[in-house]
Amino acid sequence: MGEATIAQRLVEAVRSDFPDHQPGTRPVHTVGIGVSGTFMASEVAGQFCIAAPFRAAQMPVLVRFSNGSGSPVEHDGWSDVRGMATRFLPGDGAAMDMLAMTLPEFFTPNVDAFLQFTKAAMPQSVERESPWRKLIDMLRLELPLPDPEPGETMNGSAGMMAYANRHGFAGEAVFRAGMIGAPVSYARATYHAVHCFIVTGADGVRRPVRFSWQPVSGVRTTDPTAPAIDRYLHEELRARLAQGSAQFMLMMSVGEGGDALNDPTRPWPAKRTRVAMGMLSLAQVVADQLADCERVGFNPCRLLPGIAVSDDPILRARRDAYEYSQRERGATPCPFAGG
Amino acid sequence: MSIRSASAALRLVRLRGAEAMSGSVGWLERVVDRLPDSPVFQFLARHVLVPFWAWRTPVAVAEGGPVMTIAPGDNVQRMMNLVMKLKDPSPIGRAKAALAIAQNVDEIYAGLNNVGTVHFARFVLVGDHLCMFSVYDGDFTNYIRDFIATIGSVFDAVVALIDGGDAVIPTEQNVEAFIDWVHARDLYQVPDLATDLLNQQRDGSATETDIRRLPRALILQLQANPNVSLGSGYRAYPGFSAAQLRHRLEVGW
Known part of the structure; x- marks a missing residue:
């Protein structure tokens, strides 16, 4: 047997962080829900990016919202990163994916560091810190380890925090992930595509950019002092869409010299030129979730002419890792694989 | 924004522990979880803990204005x-x-x-x-x-x-x-990234960044700089100079 590929190692490393992961499901962002809708590009979008989704007036989209965990058990109310995978379908069989999450930055800048990080994040048994330990933390004006959620017996928080303390690049993401909370609705969170992409404008200029989805209904998280509810996000979304659509504005920030173009651990300053690229309107929950959502394989590198991947090593590694994972779980074959 | 994250950290405990798990935690844990909101602890923090840590781990007064960058x-x-x-x-x-x-x-x-x-x-x-x-x-x-x-x-x-x-x-x-x-x-402009506050305060010889110290870092910086700008702020049309805007708006400047 040959040595495992990087893609294989990445997928297996992620999977190892979730002992109850089930074969045939996604290694992370396992619990999700698919929604269909439309995307309408803004009037100026085509000037900045000639890719089909930004030139057409309106096109169908498939969106999958998810909880970040690789566990098959749904814990909507737990503090966790959420995902939003969007497939643009501009017609003629073409497709482009955009994968985003509620954390604005990634944990590591390259694959080796990510493999180390996943090792550090291996779940350990957790208990509430003793009151005496908490008291000492308070006297030191320091942040105690977060209490485990009700029923949570293992997590990777302590390992991630220790890793972040040794590797400064992970600090921001680990700190924010620890504070992220739970959204009251999948439609009330901001999602960031995290990586830098290179877009070509109508003027032929290639620009480094990052994308975010901003909810029109505003951002809101649940009350952290209230008991966490395990299952509410899917029903909330169904109820919301039954009463009307949920909308997101796609914002694109244009990077400049000095910005971290190939390092997803560093968000760009809010002072970068920001372009409203279009409006996403979600209409209804997909009827056949298994066939039309869970079996669909998204890939952050599934792009169309006019938008390309940057040299971000994590983004490039995700391409093969997602393909490998899709093959493993029998998802809809990826066009890159020639399937 | 760092200030938001670090302020959230100031609660020091995830209160869900005390409220949601009230049946499974002891009275001492509940008391400790609620301690940060008690007047006694707040008095202690203001008059003893903050002065002590300001003396023990002094933080320099941070310079005002925006940080120099090339972008x-x-x-x-x-x-x-x-x-x-x-x-x-x-x-x-x-x-x-x-x-x-x-x-x-x-x-x-x-x-x-x-x-x-x-x-x-x-x-x-x-x-x-x-x-x-x-x-x-x-x-x-x-x-x-x-x-x-x-x-x-x-x-x-x-x-x-x-x-x-x-x-x-x-x-x-x-x-x-x-x-x-x-x-x-x-005014000192608090960095947008929470961990940049730690990096600014870190002694040059230190190689580790302990993110659990963020609440203290924020408190001590606000002790040194009582008035600050909270992050770099929102802009409706970032990236454009006054001259560019006037030119594009054709207001004859």
């Missing part, structure tokens, strides 16, 4: 948050400041038009301080130099009312000293 977007729409203590904090002193501004409105507006790199500027009275908040393009030093060249006399009238202002009057003859004087009163 063009960082060099437009920069903030100046000038907070100047009035010599006379009584209503009479505050009225004098209001009058000094009112009497010089034409000079100020003409001067701002001539400087050309200012998006917005306004004077605000807060308690016994006169504040000047502005958004400008380019280098801070040049911004102040341009100001002095165009409305130095107005600055003299205003600075004369400020504690410690006499030393830099007339400003036109004390340009460098005046630049330093203004810089010293420009």
